[in-house]
Amino acid sequence: SYELTQPPSVSVSPGQTARITCSGDALPKQYAYWYQQKPGQAPVLVIYKDSERPSGIPERFSGSSSGTTVTLTISGVQAEDEADYYCQSADSSGTYPHVVFGGGTKLTVL
Amino acid sequence: QITLKESGPTLVKPTQTLTLTCTFSGFSLSTSGVGVGWIRQPPGKALEWLALIYWNDDKRYSPSLKSRLTITKDTSKNQVVLTMTNMDPVDTATYYCAHRKDIGGYDFFDYWGQGTLVTVSS
Numbered sequence: 286s287y288e289l290t291q292p293p294s295v296s297v298s299p300g301q302t303a304r305i306t307c308s309g310d311a312l313p314k315q316y317a318y319w320y321q322q323k324p325g326q327a328p329v330l331v332i333y334k335d336s337e338r339p340s341g342i343p344e345r346f347s348g349s350s351s352g353t354t355v356t357l358t359i360s361g362v363q364a365e366d367e368a369d370y371y372c373q374s375a376d377s378s379g380t381y382p383h384v385v386f387g388g389g390t391k392l393t394v395l
Numbered sequence: 396q397i398t399l400k401e402s403g404p405t406l407v408k409p410t411q412t413l414t415l416t417c418t419f420s421g422f423s424l425s426t427s428g429v430g431v432g433w434i435r436q437p438p439g440k441a442l443e444w445l446a447l448i449y450w451n452d453d454k455r456y457s458p459s460l461k462s463r464l465t466i467t468k469d470t471s472k473n474q475v476v477l478t479m480t481n482m483d484p485v486d487t488a489t490y491y492c493a494h495r496k497d498i499g500g501y502d503f504f505d506y507w508g509q510g511t512l513v514t515v516s517s
Contacts, residue, residue, distance in 0.1 A: 322442075375502060382455075
């Protein structure tokens, strides 16, 4: 089955830039989406269609795509950004596309 | 303002069937492009997509769970129901429903319910 691969953890100091990657063979053909999830809370969409930011999401969150890897970048990381981050895309290898999530990355703000 | 809320049993026994209801407001499932999905998350683990139903009653299921899942909608009640048969302790998870945002026909979720924890135990 199709998988999206994320690093289990990323650590950065406040004010630095955090980069979280997500790899998958179909990413050159399918958009990626990113969700932030804080403990005990539901996920929040922070990036859609690789690099679009929903209203209300701070400008320090950005997304990019290159080949089979997409990247969520958080510039000027703040303590409140500490959370789990999940990428999502679509597996189009079957009869119809279906949703796939990555394994998640825990962002620690040192 | 879009809101969603999951409801259902908090405890089910192995082999039983789980029925969860998502009650939503702020949108209609009869509007073109709209959809509602179900996603679950075992304690301490990653998100797992389960199913998605669209405004036109088209349905999509996770290939690995397809044989156990059924998703339906009641547009008049603003509800989506997910049933999962033959529950097992490994199905213990927080179950979320979410609004599918319609941009160019792509599936992703911009509003989520608070989630409901379902424990499978005898």
